Ligand SMILES: C[S@@+](CC[C@H](N)C(=O)[O-])C[C@H]1O[C@@H](n2cnc3c(N)ncnc32)[C@H](O)[C@@H]1O
């Protein structure tokens with residue numbers, strides 16, 4: 001039975017991976033208008049996978065302000081950077097399940113996941129929202145306000161590395177419940193280490209893009225710097241006794257690491 005299941009999983013994984021690479025390449029060629037309206041960053045099978053579409057059709061429950069923010073973002077250059085709705089919904093569900101109150105968003109862009117997180121936190125909750133530029137962040141702000149949660153989002157415009165240091169220096173180590181790492185890939189390992197300092201035991205780091213559009217499957221000698229950073233961190237986390245983990249093939253891949 002296990003063998004059958006494993007064989008099936010392998011076939012599915014193979015199909016999904018092939019589709020991911022094709023989807024990635026197609027996405028590169030395609031104009032923005034051709035991107036999936038519901039979940040244009042879900043490259044695993046994406047449009048090509050009826051099962052993925054079925055799962056999305058039967059699970060997405062997007063807050064109206066999130067929908068508006070996502071639609072607005074489609075008109076922004078580099079709109080493909082936006083986090084996937086099903087992934088953010090999952091993270092919001094986990095945040096609620098672990099009773100999260102303090103979160104950190106590393107890489108805000110137009111603030112889709114910052115808003116999803118703020119909606120999931122209690123009234124006195126806080127999202128420290130880190131980005132290096134405020135143009136896109138400011139595009140998202142009206143939607144945070146409309147959703148009535150802008151007071152929970154504390155934007156810090158400077159390298160996230162510096163913001164994490166500021167929080168540690170302010171004596172906040174061990175007090176955060178949740179960190180979403182979704183910014184410059186070369187700093188992922190730094191973000192991961194500093195996040196572990198800031199988290200309380202039982203707190204969660206979600207690392208985005210861990211499958212990197214399928215690039216992690218390519219030969220090591222062909223890796224660019226970003227692929228290498230992701231692939232090395234994936235290897236490190238797999239063996240890291242400081243966390244309990246799952247790597248999910250949601251969207252572009254997300255690793256959940258719960259601090260022990
Ligand atoms: C993939 S986007 C984030 C998407 C976002 N999480 C969402 O919910 O849609 C990556 C963001 O990281 C930001 N970024 C790049 N380098 C950074 C750094 N050193 N510190 C903080 N943010 C950075 C970029 O400006 C960009 O807005």
Ligand SMILES: *[C@@H]1O[C@H](CO)[C@@H](O)[C@H](O)[C@H]1NC(C)=O
Pocket residue numbers: 050051053054057
């Ligand atoms: C998902 O929903 C879309 C839009 O309603 C529909 O066109 C599509 O057939 C659905 N696919 C599945 C597999 O449920």
Ligand SMILES: *[C@@H]1O[C@H](CO)[C@@H](O)[C@H](O)[C@H]1NC(C)=O
Pocket residue numbers: 201202203244258259260
């Ligand atoms: C990690 O997993 C172990 C069992 O393998 C469990 O005892 C521990 O409570 C878990 N810790 C967290 C933070 O999930």
